[in-house]
Amino acid sequence: MSQEGALAATGIGHGFAGARVLDDIELRVPKGEVLAILGPSGTGKTTLLHILGGLLVPDAGHVERPFERPAYVFQDPLLLPWRTARGNVAFGLAGKRLTRGDRLARARSMLVKVGLGHSEAGLYPHQLSGGMKKRVALARALAVEPDLLLLDEAFSALDVGLSREMQQLVRLDAQEREVTVVLVTHDLSEAVRLADQAVVLSGRPGRIVARLAIERPARLRDDAFVEAEIRRIAAIETIRDAFRPTLSI
Amino acid sequence: MANTPWRRLVGGGERRWAALGLAVVVALWEVGHRVYGDFVLPSPLSTLAALGRIAASGDLWPAVVTTARDALSGFLGATLVGTLLGGIAGRSMPVRAMLQPIATMLIGVPAIAWVVLSLLWFGGSGLAATFSVSVAAGPVVFAAATQGTRTVDGGLRTMARAFRVPLGAMVADVYLPHVLSYLLPALGTVLAMSWKVAVMAELLSGAGGIGDGLAAARAEVDTAKTMAWVIVVVVLLLVVDRLVIEPVRRHFETWRRGLPGEAA
Ligand SMILES: Nc1ncnc2c1ncn2[C@@H]1O[C@H](COP(=O)(O)OP(=O)(O)OP(=O)(O)O)[C@@H](O)[C@H]1O
Ligand SMILES: [Mg+2]
Numbered sequence: 190m191s192q193e194g195a196l197a198a199t200g201i202g203h204g205f206a207g208a209r210v211l212d213d214i215e216l217r218v219p220k221g222e223v224l225a226i227l228g229p230s231g232t233g234k235t236t237l238l239h240i241l242g243g244l245l246v247p248d249a250g251h252v253e254r255p256f257e258r259p260a261y262v263f264q265d266p267l268l269l270p271w272r273t274a275r276g277n278v279a280f281g282l283a284g285k286r287l288t289r290g291d292r293l294a295r296a297r298s299m300l301v302k303v304g305l306g307h308s309e310a311g312l313y314p315h316q317l318s319g320g321m322k323k324r325v326a327l328a329r330a331l332a333v334e335p336d337l338l339l340l341d342e343a344f345s346a347l348d349v350g351l352s353r354e355m356q357q358l359v360r361l362d363a364q365e366r367e368v369t370v371v372l373v374t375h376d377l378s379e380a381v382r383l384a385d386q387a388v389v390l391s392g393r394p395g396r397i398v399a400r401l402a403i404e405r406p407a408r409l410r411d412d413a414f415v416e417a418e419i420r421r422i423a424a425i426e427t428i429r430d431a432f433r434p435t436l437s438i
Numbered sequence: 439m440a441n442t443p444w445r446r447l448v449g450g451g452e453r454r455w456a457a458l459g460l461a462v463v464v465a466l467w468e469v470g471h472r473v474y475g476d477f478v479l480p481s482p483l484s485t486l487a488a489l490g491r492i493a494a495s496g497d498l499w500p501a502v503v504t505t506a507r508d509a510l511s512g513f514l515g516a517t518l519v520g521t522l523l524g525g526i527a528g529r530s531m532p533v534r535a536m537l538q539p540i541a542t543m544l545i546g547v548p549a550i551a552w553v554v555l556s557l558l559w560f561g562g563s564g565l566a567a568t569f570s571v572s573v574a575a576g577p578v579v580f581a582a583a584t585q586g587t588r589t590v591d592g593g594l595r596t597m598a599r600a601f602r603v604p605l606g607a608m609v610a611d612v613y614l615p616h617v618l619s620y621l622l623p624a625l626g627t628v629l630a631m632s633w634k635v636a637v638m639a640e641l642l643s644g645a646g647g648i649g650d651g652l653a654a655a656r657a658e659v660d661t662a663k664t665m666a667w668v669i670v671v672v673v674l675l676l677v678v679d680r681l682v683i684e685p686v687r688r689h690f691e692t693w694r695r696g697l698p699g700e701a702a
């Protein structure tokens with residue numbers, strides 16, 4: 190039944206210090222497809238991503254992860270403060286059989302792709318803006334030529350134009366090399382542009398309350414399609430419920 | 439005009455203040471000499487003359503070499519073993535729980551006790567000084583390395599694990615730069631301690647070195663010569679600190695420049 194090379198999670202449950210955060214999560218992402226995880230803050234999206242990536246062992250359930258080169262963009266960029274932007278991207282390649290020169294060259298060209306030129310490449314993280322740090326983290330992930338890419342709000346600190354560009358970069362790269370992608374986002378339009386399927390997490394503990402499929406191939410999704418799709422999704426009752434404001438001001 | 443050779447020699451504002459501080463000490467020294475006389479406090483000039491006599495007799499250089507060997511070999515041993523064990527203890531609770539009380543105990547033992555013990559164990563060989571320095575300095579290095587390793591950012595460790603970074607890169611790029619910010623200040627202190635303990639051990643063992651010279655000066659009741667040896671130790675310490683520790687610190691901390699709360 191299990192398709193070749195799919196990322197599959199069955200019966201995932203997890204808690205921190207007694208408080209249940211995730212319950213009964215079932216997911217499968219066929220090889221080369223993109224899954225978006227949506228949901229309000231604090232419902233366990235980051236926790237689920239860590240479990241899918243094998244960085245956290247869940248209390249219950251099982252993850253099938255038939256991948257060799259996973260790569261991550263974390264919600265906090267998690268750059269080494271004592272390495273330059275270039276050094277940080279090269280650090281992701283430390284496990285590869287490359288010379289130091291090759292690593293740095295690859296890091297430089299990947300930084301250019303995320304819009305960071307020669308002068309920025311030599312800066313330390315504390316000298317970079319929030320969005321620049323996120324792009325360095327993205328470059329670090331793409332540089333390893335992953336077969337599994339996990340993105341935690343990778344585009345959230347960027348302006349609209351730049352975030353569209355970065356999404357495009359990820360989409361093209363993922364299509365070209367058949368990368369399986371899981372992305373966490375608060376931005377519905379990001380999910381609609383990139384994802385083949387989306388799940389909405391909600392509640393405490395977080396459960397999957399809605400599943401969506403976006404059928405049209407990602408490269409054919411124009412602005413009109415994205416807008417119509419967002420309107421369609423936002424009208425779904427369970428999704429409206431999930432995002433209903435809980436704070437009364 | 440700002441770059442005249444004289445300026446470059448004396449350095450910027452900071453160095454000029456340091457020079458002024460030194461001048462005050464020498465002036466006070468001279469005053470003390472005038473008040474208490476030659477026997478208690480020989481003048482700076484006669485101390486320099488005594489230093490000249492030691493150098494002329496050919497005793498200076500071998501003593502410097504011996505003391506440097508004793509102090510630096512002990513320092514190196516303490517640094518290697520202390521860093522290694524401290525690194526392991528920082529990562530492993532059982533090792534830490536086992537070694538930390540031992541380190542605290544060792545720190546509590548007076549350095550002079552180590553000197554006496556190692557003289558009993560190793561006799562008059564140079565090994566006694568090396569050993570005393572190592573056991574006196576090692577636990578201090580250990581404590582700093584443990585603390586540094588324990589406080590490495592868990593997020594960065596997760597990130598490195600996520601990218602399947604090999605152990606060597608993990609140690610060199612994630613652990614070491616952080617641990618060094620704890621280790622380098624400790625190494626500065628420990629280096630100074632190394633010279634003191636080495637001289638102490640030499641003084642009692644009589645196996646050569648500056649301590650041996652001090653013992654001889656004492657036997658001859660020659661205060662000027664004693665002071666001259668003290669100056670040799672201090673200069674040696676300063677030179678090694680500036681030549682070794684300072685460049686290492688500079689190299690590893692370039693990234694801190696411009697960090698909030700750091701001077702440029
Ligand atoms: N290491 C941890 N220890 C204890 N509790 C944790 C830990 N990590 C997460 N939690 C808790 O788990 C819950 C879910 O956190 P998580 O970071 O997965 O949420 P999220 O959906 O990613 O939120 P956001 O959209 O704000 O990033 C939160 O209540 C949080 O307090
Ligand atoms: Mg999160």
